[in-house]
Amino acid sequence: MWRGLRVALVRERFTVDGVAALIGSAARAALDRGETTPARRAVRAAGAAGALVRLFLLGDVLPRDEVAAALDPVDVDEAVTAGLLDVDETGVRAALDLRPHADAGLPDAPPWWVLSDLEVAPGGRTADREHVLGTGAASLSLARATVRRPVDTLLDVGTGCGVQVLHASGHARDLTATDVSTRALQIARVTFALSGLEVECLAGPWLEPVAGRRFDQIVSNPPFVPGPPHVEHVYRDAGLGGDGASALLVGRLPAHLTEGGVAQLLASWLITSDDWTGRPRAWLGEAAEAAAPGGLDAWVVQRDVADPALHVGTWLRDAGVDPASPEGTALSERWLDWLAEAGVHAIGFGFVTLRRTAPDVAGTVVCEDLRQSHDDPLGPEIEAWLDRTAWLAARSDEALLDERLLVPDTVALERGLVSTDEGWSPVAATLVRLDGPQWRHDVDELGVALLGGCRGHLPLRDLLDLLALAHGRDADELARTAVPVVRDLVRHGMLTAVA
Structure with missing residues (x-):
């Protein structure tokens, strides 16, 4: 049919x-x-x-x-x-919901169609615990954040209606999709058939269906919603309690990557202290063990933070439950009690990117807040971050000093001035990327002078020697101070190397 x-x-x-x-x-x-x-x-x-x-x-x-x-x-x-x-x-x-779908980055791709359950069933409730979502905001954000370099093998863990596989078909040769929900796999198979794709579909929880296998790329939009250890809707609840789904996948995915392979997933984390990175960093310790004997590059990007009340209300409405109804009130109480007992004062949401490196490459782990406005697809920025991280890992501090660096024309310097009796006096300087995530770095006057000389003509070592001479500073001490800052600026695309 x-x-x-x-x-x-x-x-x-x-x-x-x-x-x-x-x-x-x-x-x-x-x-x-x-x-x-x-x-x-x-x-x-x-x-x-x-x-x-x-x-x-x-x-x-x-x-x-x-x-x-x-x-x-x-x-x-x-x-x-x-x-x-x-x-x-x-x-x-x-x-059922049947609608056309496309990827603006693949203008020559054949037409796609996505099959899923209707958004709401009669009475405004999602159909049942195995309700299969369509192309929602979360799945589209993951698609926009996915690295699109050609690979031989790609795995979609928790495929749902199959939308991540559609987008991956433009750059991956062999496609594998898994899901714990038999209904989701049935619907995904139709999505793939309508869209003309050959996809290996495997049933089972988490990574069990691909035990012992490795892939060049893995994507996952899992049931990452932190809450009590219950499964009311398979697409949302993992049944592990809290942020267990995110912890499980981050910890285990590297074992299923080939050397150089990249995994990307949506994740949520419970914030129980002033440092939101505590829980993701703990998961990355297990991930590094899973990557052995290889190393691990990891980039955790926090895109949003919600207080418990907002978090609970959002996901109740997502399931078609009015938080003000008797049912919604009872569910809210249960969720909020659980979060309070766990000491949760906020829930973070974002992307996790993992790359399994060669055994002789020391991995890089970075957790960053990216809650500023960012309308561009994040995928190209993640791809560039991986390249810049690999470039930095291949260079010792001494080797970095021998590089000729350039401030791209997409980077600007903002100055803060205050009025004084002598006129306007500078009080701050900030380096700003005008494209992509619009990263910002505060720099002091020595930093401003150094960056002004980064035109790709002289090695960094020579620029620092001249700067030390002009300001009466010790050149070695200045280099030790400057190199970590330079690494951060390179990693954020605010300094680039000249070949």
Whole structure:
């Protein structure tokens, strides 16, 4: 049936570009806001193509003959038997969510379609504990953060509806998807079939289905939501309690990477002290052991922090539960009691990137707050971070002093001034990256002078010698102070090496 459905979807241009052209930009924007009327008006006279939009994107009930014409060569009763449609005396409606999907970074990719459960079931509740999410904000953020270099083998742990595999198909040759939910794998197989992909699908928890195997790249959008050790919804709850899902994957993924292989996942961590990095750093200790005899590069990026009340309310609403309802109140009490007993005062959320290095390469572990606005895809920045980290690891401090460095034109210097009797007096200077994550580094006046000389002409050692001479400083002491700062600036793309 699914092969026939693909024929119908292609014929009627039920694709991202086709739907956009059919309904227009204004109706598309309204639909993104949850307003369906403009799109419905736009497709009134659009025939079979309009019927597909109304059926699958607007949730309308349609006459059987309209649906039959739109889905031909698929029979309506066949689609009902497959679980795609429901039929009653009022007409035909979608029983599953089916929508076109695309990756702006892969303009030449064939059309994709994602199958999932309807966002909410009748009455506003998600269907059941094995509800399969579609392309939500979290899954799309992971797709935008994924490194897209060509690899031979890629594993998606907890594939859900399969959306990460779709994006990975543009750069990975052999694709493997796992999930503990049999229903999720059934739906993912349809997503892959509709999108023309051959994917190895394996059932089982966590990494058990791929025991003993290694991959060039691993991605995962796991059930990372910290909460009590219960499983009310498989897509959200791991049943491990707290941030156990994130801890388990971070600790075990390196053992399943080839040398040079990269794993990326969404993760959450409980914050129980002033140092939010405490728990992720503890997991990375286990991860380093799993990477042995290789080393481990790790970059933990915190993108958001929520207080317990906001955290609980967000995920109750995500499951279709009103936090103010009697059921919501009871669930909120249970969750908040659990978090309070665990000493949690906030929950962090972000990305974890892991790379298994060669045995003779000392790994680099960095935990950073990246809560500033960042609209660009994070994937290219993570890819560049991995390259810069490898470049730095290959150079001792002495070797780094022999490099010629350049401040890119995407970096600016901001100065803070205060008014005095003698006029404006400088009090601070900040180096700012104008692109990507817009990293910021405070620098003193010696740093400003050093960076002003980083034009790619003289080695860093010579610049520091001149700076020491001009300011009456010891050159060796100045170098010891400068090298760690230079490493941070290189790692953040604010200094680059000249070949």
